[in-house]
Amino acid sequence: MDPAQPYTVHYHENNQEVAIAGSLRPRDADDFAPVREVLVRVAAAIKGTLYLNLKRLRYCNHRAFVELARFLEHCRREHPELRLKLVISSVIPWAPIRFGYLTELFPNAIVEQYDRAFYPGQGVIESDQLIPVLRTQTNIVWDHERELLRKHGLRPGMRVADICCGIGDFAVLLHKEFKPEVIVAVDHSRPFLQYAIQVAREFGINDIEYQYGDAADLLLASNTFDFVTSRLSLQVFDQPELIMRELLRICKPGGRVYLTNEMMSHNYGYPRHESVSWTYAQTMKMFATLGMDLSIGPKMYSLLTDLGFEDVSMEQIGITNANTVVEDFARVIESWEEYITGELSTATGQPQAIVDRLKAGFKDHVYAIRSRRGFAIWPIFVASGRKPAPTRESPTR
Amino acid sequence: MSQPSSDPPSQQPAPSGLAAESESTPVVRASFSMQGFMDGWLHCQHVANYLARFASSDRFDPEQLTTRLSTYLNEALELVFRSAPGPGQLIVTIHRQHDRLDVALACPIAGDDRMRRSVRRATEADAVATYRRGFAGLLITPPASEDLSEWEADAGLLELVALHGITLALHEAGDALVLHMTVPHE
Numbered sequence: 001m002d003p004a005q006p007y008t009v010h011y012h013e014n015n016q017e018v019a020i021a022g023s024l025r026p027r028d029a030d031d032f033a034p035v036r037e038v039l040v041r042v043a044a045a046i047k048g049t050l051y052l053n054l055k056r057l058r059y060c061n062h063r064a065f066v067e068l069a070r071f072l073e074h075c076r077r078e079h080p081e082l083r084l085k086l087v088i089s090s091v092i093p094w095a096p097i098r099f100g101y102l103t104e105l106f107p108n109a110i111v112e113q114y115d116r117a118f119y120p121g122q123g124v125i126e127s128d129q130l131i132p133v134l135r136t137q138t139n140i141v142w143d144h145e146r147e148l149l150r151k152h153g154l155r156p157g158m159r160v161a162d163i164c165c166g167i168g169d170f171a172v173l174l175h176k177e178f179k180p181e182v183i184v185a186v187d188h189s190r191p192f193l194q195y196a197i198q199v200a201r202e203f204g205i206n207d208i209e210y211q212y213g214d215a216a217d218l219l220l221a222s223n224t225f226d227f228v229t230s231r232l233s234l235q236v237f238d239q240p241e242l243i244m245r246e247l248l249r250i251c252k253p254g255g256r257v258y259l260t261n262e263m264m265s266h267n268y269g270y271p272r273h274e275s276v277s278w279t280y281a282q283t284m285k286m287f288a289t290l291g292m293d294l295s296i297g298p299k300m301y302s303l304l305t306d307l308g309f310e311d312v313s314m315e316q317i318g319i320t321n322a323n324t325v326v327e328d329f330a331r332v333i334e335s336w337e338e339y340i341t342g343e344l345s346t347a348t349g350q351p352q353a354i355v356d357r358l359k360a361g362f363k364d365h366v367y368a369i370r371s372r373r374g375f376a377i378w379p380i381f382v383a384s385g386r387k388p389a390p391t392r393e394s395p396t397r
Numbered sequence: 398m399s400q401p402s403s404d405p406p407s408q409q410p411a412p413s414g415l416a417a418e419s420e421s422t423p424v425v426r427a428s429f430s431m432q433g434f435m436d437g438w439l440h441c442q443h444v445a446n447y448l449a450r451f452a453s454s455d456r457f458d459p460e461q462l463t464t465r466l467s468t469y470l471n472e473a474l475e476l477v478f479r480s481a482p483g484p485g486q487l488i489v490t491i492h493r494q495h496d497r498l499d500v501a502l503a504c505p506i507a508g509d510d511r512m513r514r515s516v517r518r519a520t521e522a523d524a525v526a527t528y529r530r531g532f533a534g535l536l537i538t539p540p541a542s543e544d545l546s547e548w549e550a551d552a553g554l555l556e557l558v559a560l561h562g563i564t565l566a567l568h569e570a571g572d573a574l575v576l577h578m579t580v581p582h583e
Contacts, residue, residue, distance in 0.1 A: 006442070023446075025471060027438040058464060059442065061471055062553035066535055073536040093465050097560050105533065197457050212458050219460045 007057075009035050016046050017087075021056035024064045032067045039071045043079050050075075050082055054099070055089040055114055055217055065098055072106045084109040091188075091214045131167055131195060133335035137232075138169045140328045141380060144317045145260070146177060152313060152384040153256045157181050158226035161250055163215050163243070164188075164233030168196025171208050174229075184220065186213040216242040218250060226255040232380075235261045238291035240303065248307055251387045257309065258384040260317075264294040269368030269376040276368065279361020283340055286348045297381030309385025319378040321369040329376070330369045337362035425451045426490045431505060434478070434487050441478055444489070445471035452491040452498060466498060466580060469563055472553040473502050473576055476515055479550060482507035485572070500578040503570065511550065512574055516567040519554040528552070528559035 007022035018038060026032040043050055052068075060068075075082050086102070088095040090113055099111045154160070156179045162171045165185035175183055185208055187193055193210050200208050213219055215230070216239070228251045234240040247257045264284050269276040284294045297316075304312045321329055337359060345355050368374035425448055434440050449467035453459040470489070477487060485505035492499040504512075521527060531548050557563040557578070564579040 006439075023442060025442050025475075031438075059446075059468060059471070061442075061468075061475060062556050063475075063549075065556075066532075066549065066552070069532070069536055091461075093461055094468050094561065101560060105536070193458065206455070210458060211460050213460065 007035075009038050011038055011042050015051060016042075016049060017051035017053050018042055019053035019056070021058075023059035024057060025059060025061040026063055026067070028063070029067070032064060035064075036067060036071060040074065043071075043075050043082060047081070048083065050084050052084060052086045054095065055087055055092075055214075057095070058092060058219070060094070060098070069102055069105070072102060072109055076106060076108055080108070082108065086111045087114050088112070089114055089214055089217060091212060091217070091219065131192075133332070133339055134167050135169055136328060136332050136335060138173070140319060140324050140332060141260075141317065142170075142173050143324070144319070145382070146173075148315070148317070148382055149174070149178070149258070152258050152382070153386075154178055154227050154258070159224065159252075160184075160227045160229065161186065161220060161225040163218070163228065163230045163247060165192075165196065165210070166233075167192050168199060168208070168210060170229070170231060171196070172200055172203060172205060175205060175208055180227075182209075182225075183207070184209045184211060184225075186211045186215065186218065186220070188212070188214055216246055218246050220250045222249050223252050224250050226252055227258060228255065229258045231258075231260045232262065234259060234300070234303075235294050235296045236287075236292045238293070240293070240296065241307075244303055244307055248309070248387060253387050253389040256384045256386050257304070258382075259300050259304075260380055260382050261297040261300060262294055262378075262380055263297040266379045267365070267377065269365040270374060271371075272364035272367065275357075275361045275364045279358050279365070282354065282358060282361075283344075286340070286344055286350065289348050297379070300381060300383035304383060304385035307385075308388060310388050312383065312385040314381065314383040317380040317382060319380065321374065321376045326369055329378070330366050332378070333362055333365050333369065333376075337366075421492055421494075423490045424493045426488070428486045428488045431482060431485050431487055435481065438478065441474040442467075442471055445474055448489055448491065452493065456493075462582070465561075466500075469557055469561065469578060469580055470500065470502075472557055473500075473578060476512060476550075476554060476576075477502065477504050480504075480507040480511045488573075496582055498580040498582070500580060501575055502578070503573045503575045505572060506569070506574050512576070513567060514547075515551040515554045516565055516576065518551045519558045519565050524555060524559040528555050531555070 007020060007024040010019050011017070012019065020035065024035065072084060075084060084106070086099050086109060088099050088111060090096060096111070096113060103109050103111050154174075158178070158180050159182045160174065160178070160180040162174065162183065162185040165171050165187045166189070168185050168187075171183055171185040174180065185196065187196070187210075190212060193212055197210050200206070200210075211219070215233070215237075228247050230243065230247055234243060237243060251257050264280050265277070267276065267280045287294045301312060301314045319329060341355050341358050341362070345358070350358075365376055368376040427444075427448060429444065434444070445467045446463075449463045449470055450459070453462035453466060456462050482505040486503075488503040490501045490503075518527070531552060535546075535549055535552070554565060558565060562581060566577040568575050568577075
């Protein structure tokens with residue numbers, strides 16, 4: 001962004017949206033005039049709803065805030081039929097405070113905290129109950145993933161970003177194993193980040209930068225990281241392509257984006273496999289009602305390819321009772337049972353009969369894990385791709 | 398856009414009241430010649446962004462803290478800019494405490510009384526009611542160019558108190574005015 005003009009204002013006719021981004025700190029009305037001119041012109045030209053996209057407006061001085069309020073007042077007087085929707089992000093800490101105040105004054109304006117809509121299952125996802133599940137999962141997957149990360153290009157001394165870092169334990173393991181030059185771990189859950197920083201402190205690690213952020217609209221600079229990871233996270237969003245674009249943006253040309261995701265319906269346990277399969281199929285449906293696609297694992301190859309990644313590589317980690325400590329594996333499934341038949345079933349309004357059947361399926365999976373003659377698997381898909389070098393025709397932003 | 402001043406760093410001593418600001422070591426203490434600072438409006442945000450990022454480094458979620466601190470610091474720096482104090486130094490000192498940041502912003506005493514007036518208005522009882530009343534009035538007045546109305550000029554600081562929970566205080570230290578801002582971490 002031009003330092004002398006540190007903000008942008010664009011009108012997207014197709015969406016009836018004016019997007020203001022950057023740092024809007026005018027000295028006076030003349031300074032604000034270019035923004036006001038766009039706003040007033042658009043308000044006069046459209047009907048219905050005018051969207052003010054302020055998600056990436058990081059700074060706004062009080063002068064600009066007053067001018068935006070004057071524009072709302074202008075609309076109230078001149079275009080009383082026009083509705084205004086102010087789209088903001090909770091990642092910008094002053095935005096909900098200021099724009100929330102404006103909507104008290106203007107009944108024709110509403111504020112949509114975009115990332116609240118984008119993370120529909122967050123209340124369920126960030127429950128305390130889930131933390132032991134996530135820790136145990138990381139522990140057993142890490143044994144397989146440590147070598148895979150090398151195979152997918154991670155080397156010591158790299159600049160690494162872990163997007164949707166959850167409780168941050170993967171970032172800690174990665175820090176210990178690969179000694180990155182820089183590691184930034186971003187998540188949209190404050191409780192998880194609090195937990196992450198507490199764990200890092202207990203381990204005497206103070207050079208992981210934890211950041212509250214929106215994976216679909218990161219505050220990180222473009223072309224910054226050699227290796228960008230996002231593990232078991234695309235599967236909990238209904239618009240993973242928005243996150244993929246951001247992972248691509250922050251990755252350096254020649255760097256790699258590394259993803260892992262599940263295909264829950266392929267979880268399997270023998271014997272009693274019908275019961276196990278039904279349980280995971282039902283669980284996928286429940287997650288889907290919260291906007292989460294727990295079958296996205298195999299789709300990552302096309303996601304990476306469609307975005308123009310090169311050298312796309314994909315494989316599967318098969319966590320089985322033959323290659324993993326049986327009790328650890330069983331504990332993961334038991335913690336899934338507790339979470340899915342408890343909090344998730346409540347959140348998605350499951351009747352008791354369904355909850356009972358889910359419980360039976362999880363117990364059958366655990367039985368397969370612990371049985372001397374049983375076999376159980378939890379497949380995780382791993383994919384990575386290299387960001388191409390920019391061309392004159394397609395500069396990176 | 399004006400370029401940053403190429404004035405050499407001033408050798409003037411800090412305003413006398415700053416010496417006893419705090420026993421602890423500040424995380425950052427920066428001085429700028431007023432002449433250089435006043436060269437360009439964008440200096441307010443450049444200084445605010447740089448100092449906020451510096452003071453927020455190595456903290457929990459530095460990006461969030463940078464955004465907040467820069468927002469608050471910028472309002473104070475804009476007030477200094479608009480007050481147009483005479484020659485001397487602008488000195489910004491930031492101390493990190495476990496639950497807050499203490500910011501002190503010292504500048505030469507200006508010819509007009511704008512800074513004292515703004516802080517007085519921002520620290521009167523019931524800042525929220527004052528802000529709401531004044532803000533509603535602003536909306537029905539046309540936007541002003543160079544000369545803001547008195548209330549609008551003061552509203553930036555008042556908003557920090559009314560909506561953002563910032564605590565403000567002002568004191569005189571020799572030939573300088575020192576604005577103190579207490580910024581809670583969350």
